[in-house]
Amino acid sequence: MPITEKPNSWRFEIETPELGNEDAATTALWEQSISSASLSDDESEASGAEILYDGQIFRFISPLRVEAEARWAGDDLCVSIFVRAAFSSQCSRCLEPADIEILDDFMYLYSLRKKTAANRNGATEETDEEYRIVPVTSWKNRLDISEQVWESLVLSLPMRVLCSRECRGICPTCGKSLNSESCSCTPEGRDPRFEKLLATKFDQDTE
Ligand SMILES: [Zn+2]
Ligand SMILES: [Zn+2]
Numbered sequence: 001m002p003i004t005e006k007p008n009s010w011r012f013e014i015e016t017p018e019l020g021n022e023d024a025a026t027t028a029l030w031e032q033s034i035s036s037a038s039l040s041d042d043e044s045e046a047s048g049a050e051i052l053y054d055g056q057i058f059r060f061i062s063p064l065r066v067e068a069e070a071r072w073a074g075d076d077l078c079v080s081i082f083v084r085a086a087f088s089s090q091c092s093r094c095l096e097p098a099d100i101e102i103l104d105d106f107m108y109l110y111s112l113r114k115k116t117a118a119n120r121n122g123a124t125e126e127t128d129e130e131y132r133i134v135p136v137t138s139w140k141n142r143l144d145i146s147e148q149v150w151e152s153l154v155l156s157l158p159m160r161v162l163c164s165r166e167c168r169g170i171c172p173t174c175g176k177s178l179n180s181e182s183c184s185c186t187p188e189g190r191d192p193r194f195e196k197l198l199a200t201k202f203d204q205d206t207e
Contacts, residue, residue, distance in 0.1 A: 002050035002057055006150035013142040014068050014079065025071040034060045034085075051087075053154050056161065061099065062086035066149050077110040078131070079145060081152045089161045093169035094177050104156035107131035108148050112138070 017024040034049045049060035067082040082105040091098040109131045134148060168178035173185040 002052035004052050006147060010146050010150065011144070012066060012068070012146045012149045013144050014070050016077065016139055016141055016143050017070055017072060019139065020072065022072045025069055027070075028066075028068045030066045031063045033063045051154070051157070053157050054159065056089060056157070058087040058089050058100075058157055060085060061088050062101075064153070068145060068149075070143065073109065075112065077136075077139075077143065079108045079110060079143070079148070081106050081108065081145065081148055083149065083152045083156055085153070087157075091163035091167055092160045093167045094163060094179055095170065096163055096177065096179075098161050098163035100158060100161055102153075102156040102158075104152065106148070106152045106155065108134050108145070110134045110136045110143060112136055 012028070012030060014028045015026040017026045051058045051060075062085055065082075065084040068079055070077055070079045072078070084101070084103050086099060086101045088097055088099050090096070107130055111133055112135075132148075132151075136143075163179075170177050171183050171185055174183045176183045
């Protein structure tokens with residue numbers, strides 16, 4: 001079973017900078033292999049290192065690298081989270097294996113302010129600013145950012161995986177991969193460039 005939510009064994013904590021000192025920043029760095037061994041017993045059935053997100057399977061082929069930096073911004077704690085990992089997935093066009101790398105960073109604002117408590121399900125709320133607000137009840141020596149690391153990771157996953165930008169996909173009629181061969185239905189089928197135009201037009205129409 002692939003991982004579909006944050007594994008219980010994932011723990012990412014960053015030291016809280018000295019209270020009120022805006023010049024003090026703390027940093028943390030993790031690089032860990034995500035294998036079945038790193039998951040707890042009830043999760044160990046997970047063939048380890050696969051995430052199922054938005055209908056797509058992403059299998060870790062590199063360690064997960066996470067960097068975080070925390071700094072006070074007034075009464076709030078601003079934490080930047082950087083995630084990097086490589087996955088093997090499936091090309092959305094030709095269905096062949098495709099390797100991808102994610103490399104992304106996110107800003108979170110941990111805040112005691114009451115207005116953020118309106119957020120019922122614990123999910124972070126995206127604001128007009130470039131950061132997401134996470135309500136906290138009190139400041140401790142260490143801040144648990146595990147949920148936000150997981151969120152950053154899944155938000156970095158692409159909606160569509162392509163083996164290459166030029167992938168020609170499979171013939172809708174006979175199912176042959178058009179990357180390696182052409183098929184006799186091509187004259188009936190559409191030119192891929194025309195297909196692209198159609199897709200563009202469709203996107204515009206639905207906007
Ligand atoms: Zn492909
Ligand atoms: Zn064909």
